[in-house]
Ligand SMILES: Cc1cc2nc3c(=O)[nH]c(=O)nc-3n(C[C@H](O)[C@H](O)[C@H](O)COP(=O)(O)OP(=O)(O)OC[C@H]3O[C@@H](n4cnc5c(N)ncnc54)[C@H](O)[C@@H]3O)c2cc1C
Ligand code: FES
C-alpha cells in the first residue's frame with residue numbers, strides 16, 4: 064500500500080492509504096485523529112470539514128492520495144499550545160454553541176476558514192458561510208452568536224431566539 | 225467503495241495516456257464522483273486525478289474572452305473572474321457551499337451535466353467553447369440531455385472559453401436541501417443578441433429559451449418578458465416542484481436575471 068504524507072496540525076505525518084482511502088479515514092484511522100467526525104458520509108452535513116492548505120474541505124469527499132503533501136488542520140490543531148481551548152472553541156463553549164457536539168468540529172473548522180477570509184463577518188455572512196454545516200440540535204442561533212463572539216463582535220444586537 | 229489504482233499525472237498528455245487503461249476514469253474535485261462511487265454507481269479500476277495538471281488550472285483574460293482551466297475550482301472562479309465577468313463569478317459563488325466550491329471544478333461540472341447543475345447554464349448561455357484534449361466543441365453541440373455530453377470516452381475537458389457579455393447574471397432558485405438549482409437561468413447580453421439558458425427545469429437538461437432571447441434582443445428589460453411563458457411539456461416533475469411550477473419559475477428567474485444583469 065502506498066504511503067501518503069501530510070503536514071497535519073503543523074507536524075509531518077504519514078500513513079498507508081489505499082486509492083479509496085478518504086481523507087476522513089486517513090485522519091481518523093491512519094493517524095488516530097478522531098476529532099474529525101463523519102456524520103453523513105455523503106457530502107451533505109459538513110461534520111467532517113477540515114482545512115486543506117487553508118481552505119475548508121469535506122474530508123469525507125476527498126481521497127487522501129490526492130492530497131499527498133498537503134497541509135491539513137483539524138480540530139485537534141485548534142487548541143492553544145498549552146492545551147487550553149482556542150479562541151473559536153472558547154466562544155462555542157461560552158455561548159453554548161453546541162449541544163451533542165457532533166457537528167462541532169466541522170462548525171469550528173468552517174468558522175476558522177470564514178474568519179481567515181473575513182475577520183468581521185455580519186450575521187448574514189456567518190449564516191451564509193455555514194450553509195454546508197448542518198446541526199441537528201442547536202437551531203443555529205447560539206452557533207451564530209459564538210462565531211460573532213469569536214470574531215470579537217458584539218452579540219447582544221443579534222436577533223432574539 | 226471498490227478499490228482502484230490512483231494516479232496523478234502532471235500533464236494532459238500523461239492523463240490521456242493513463243485514461244487509455246481499461247475502466248479508467250478522470251477525477252477532478254470528486255464532489256460528484258466520490259459520492260457516486262460510494263453508492264457504487266461508478267466503480268473505476270483506475271482513477272486519474274486531473275488536479276495536479278498545471279495547464280488545466282487558472283483563468284486567462286484576453287480581450288472579450290475569458291478562458292478558464294477545466295480544473296479550476298468554483299471558489300477560484302468566484303473570486304478571480306469577478307472583475308472581468310461578474311455574471312460567471314456570481315454563478316460560481318452560488319454553487320453548493322464553501323467546501324464544495326473549494327474542491328469542485330468547472331470541467332467536472334460540465335462533463336457530468338447534471339440537469340440541475342449551474343455551470344451548464346453559463347456555458348450554454350454564453351455560447352462558450354469547450355476545449356478538450358482532442359478538439360473544440362461549441363456549447364450548443366455539447367449538452368445532449370441529462371448526464372449526457374458530446375465527450376467521447378477518455379476525452380477530457382481542458383478549458384472553457386467564455387465570450388464575455390456586455391451584461392449578464394444568473395438567477396438561481398435554490399433547492400435548499402441539495403443546494404443545486406431547483407431552476408436557474410443564465411442571461412447574457414451581447415452586441416449582436418441575447419442568450420438565455422435554463423437549468424434545473426427540463427427533462428432534457430439545460431436548454432435555450434429562444435422566445436425570451438428574441439424578446440430581450442429588441443428590449444433588454446424585465447417588461448419585455450411580460451406575457452411570455454415557457455411551455456411545461458418537458459419539465460421535470462418531482463417532490464420539489466411540479467412541471468407547471470418549474471415552467472413558472474423559468475419566467476420568474478429570467479426576469480430576475482435580467483434585472484440583476486451587470
Ligand atoms: C453538497 C453539494 C452541493 C452541490 N451544489 C451544487 C450546485 O448548487 N450547483 C452545481 O452546479 N453543482 C453543485 N454540486 C456539484 C459540484 O459542483 C461538483 O463539484 C460538480 O458537479 C462536479 O465537479 P467535480 O470537479 O467535483 O467533478 P468530479 O466529481 O471529480 O467528476 C464528475 C464527473 O466528471 C468527470 N470529469 C471530471 N473532470 C473531467 C474533465 N476535466 N473532463 C472530462 N470529464 C471529467 C468524472 O469522471 C465524473 O464522471 C454540489 C455538490 C455537493 C456535494
Ligand atoms: S460526513 Fe462529510 S459531509 Fe457529512
Ligand code: FES
Nearest residue numbers: 162164198199200
Ligand atoms: S450540536 Fe448536535 S448536531 Fe450540532
